[in-house]
Amino acid sequence: xxxxxxxxxxxxxxxxxKLLGLKCKDCxxxxxxxxxxxxxCGSENLEIxxxxxxxxxxxxxxxxxxxxxxEAECPYTIVMVKLEEGPWLLGNITGVEPLKASMxxxxxxxxxxQATIFGGDKFSAGESARPLFALV
Amino acid sequence: MRxxxxxxxxxxxxxxPQTKTGVELFAEAATDAxxxxxxxxxxxxxxxxxxxxxxxxxxxxxxxxxxAENIGCFNVxxxxxxxxxxxxxxxxRDAMMWVAxxxxxxxxxxxxxxxxxxxxxxxxxxxxxxxxxxxEFPAGITFPGVFAMLAHLYAATYKIPIDKLREQMAxxxxxSCKYGAQxxxxxxxxxxxxxxxxxVLSSFMVASPLTLHDCCPFSDGAAAVVLASEDVAKKLxxxxxxxxxxxxxSSGPLISxxxxxxxxxxxxxxxKQAYKQSGLSPxxxxxxxxxxxxxxxxxxxxxxxGLFDYGKSGAAWQKGEAAIGGRVAINxxxxxxxxxxxxxxxxxxxxxxxxxxxxxxAIPALQVPNAKTGMTDTLGGDGGTVVNMILQRGW
Ligand SMILES: [Zn+2]
Numbered sequence: 143x144x145x146x147x148x149x150x151x152x153x154x155x156x157x158x159x160k161l162l163g164l165k166c167k168d169c170x171x172x173x174x175x176x177x178x179x180x181x182x183c184g185s186e187n188l189e190i191x192x193x194x195x196x197x198x199x200x201x202x203x204x205x206x207x208x209x210x211x212x213e214a215e216c217p218y219t220i221v222m223v224k225l226e227e228g229p230w231l232l233g234n235i236t237g238v239e240p241l242k243a244s245m246x247x248x249x250x251x252x253x254x255x256q257a258t259i260f261g262g263d264k265f266s267a268g269e270s271a272r273p274l275f276a277l278v
Numbered sequence: 279m280r281x282x283x284x285x286x287x288x289x290x291x292x293x294x295p296q297t298k299t300g301v302e303l304f305a306e307a308a309t310d311a312x313x314x315x316x317x318x319x320x321x322x323x324x325x326x327x328x329x330x331x332x333x334x335x336x337x338x339x340x341x342x343x344x345x346a347e348n349i350g351c352f353n354v355x356x357x358x359x360x361x362x363x364x365x366x367x368x369x370x371r372d373a374m375m376w377v378a379x380x381x382x383x384x385x386x387x388x389x390x391x392x393x394x395x396x397x398x399x400x401x402x403x404x405x406x407x408x409x410x411x412x413x414e415f416p417a418g419i420t421f422p423g424v425f426a427m428l429a430h431l432y433a434a435t436y437k438i439p440i441d442k443l444r445e446q447m448a449x450x451x452x453x454s455c456k457y458g459a460q461x462x463x464x465x466x467x468x469x470x471x472x473x474x475x476x477x478v479l480s481s482f483m484v485a486s487p488l489t490l491h492d493c494c495p496f497s498d499g500a501a502a503v504v505l506a507s508e509d510v511a512k513k514l515x516x517x518x519x520x521x522x523x524x525x526x527x528s529s530g531p532l533i534s535x536x537x538x539x540x541x542x543x544x545x546x547x548x549x550k551q552a553y554k555q556s557g558l559s560p561x562x563x564x565x566x567x568x569x570x571x572x573x574x575x576x577x578x579x580x581x582x583x584g585l586f587d588y589g590k591s592g593a594a595w596q597k598g599e600a601a602i603g604g605r606v607a608i609n610x611x612x613x614x615x616x617x618x619x620x621x622x623x624x625x626x627x628x629x630x631x632x633x634x635x636x637x638x639x640a641i642p643a644l645q646v647p648n649a650k651t652g653m654t655d656t657l658g659g660d661g662g663t664v665v666n667m668i669l670q671r672g673w
Contacts, residue, residue: 175410175412175413175533177530177534181530181534200434200536201430201431202427202430203423203426203427203430203485203486203487203488204483204485204486205418205420205422205423205485206483206484206485206486207398207484207485208402208418208420209399209402209403209415209418209420210399210400210402210403211399211403213399218418220417220418220427222427222532222533222536224536230533230534230536231533232413232414232417232532232533233417234417234418245433245434248430249434260416260417260418265403265407266411266415267411270415270416271416272416272417272418273417
């Protein structure tokens, strides 16, 4: 069975600021990032939809020790965002000084911005968009 | 299904970077386990080895086949298990299943890793491979970052002020270092025994809110156990330790686990399976070796295993309920934090520690009095794989 929404298509859309997801035609749940089946009920009966990109920060961390090759990015803040449609995404936050990021961020409303790009390294089989959020 | 016993255990010292190859490290642990279990290499019918990163650490793939030949287990089926930090426990659990099924009577299982050899930058990169390469790594997730986010989420979920939670987490590291400093097999033997909450809080911030002393080290090391069916075990040893229950479950990437976080759902499932199979419950457990890759991970693990109420385990640690002599002794070996975390070997190392405890052969200062039943908990990645096992004295 053919994969409905591949990483490549999801990634290309994100680079243009569009967040795609899958809506289950059986249970109505939204799956994002994409999978073969609905993450709730396992159905293959899915359609591609565009998500709003709005949500709430559920948690965060400011990273001071990076993976090999990414040391220059430190310090940077990662956030988990619960999208309005349900799924959680991992991304970065703009407009917040990394070393000042605090528990105040939790629960804050955010909107997805134009994605930045992780250029990839020798292990990663190419580049990937990295979701970027800003406080609203 | 037949009853399965641990008849022999062996372990190298867990350490920082060292010069023995992965095959050599595993061979030392394996031969010690076979001697301990009165088993000869020719008696071993299969070899199961947990190993994650030998490819990166020393350019060595298929370490399990070469290890089998190296120790004289000539031509036996040899399987490698990769489930991130749970690899060793996957190998032991599978060995148990094969013996229980009747296919084999004696299986050697364990694991080996040279994670310290990788050095911090490459180790940080390769450990991040246990997050989603496409949907998590690009934003810059790291392993400490995963547990740092879980710590903030834990604080928010259970409404614990972050400063208070940080003190609770520090109490976990202090206890582990106190015990581990007395464990000669441990990486921090003789070190950090006098760690204090203040020192944990003021050490270098790796990923907020986790400092260096909230994190376990990168380690080299190997551990191995010999498993045998009940009837064979009784001929080999007077002190068989039975694996009464074992559970294993999987999950998708961290961002897909949102229905349950900060709980790790795979652990809720795996521990329930282990309790059900053993017919035991959390109150029966005298000691636990659990997966404290980070201080917060101990709190999350102990709660999902039913040892403490959700949101309450940090206070339990502070009150000494997780100490030797407390309600349930947690990580008397020093755990991953102090004993060390050679990832592919870690789970087999936990079985080593619990077996020694149940036999009454632990380091005297670390021996849990009257330990009859123990449990292991091994977490692969951020919940992608979890294995729990319950072991009991068989005499
Ligand atoms: Zn569905």
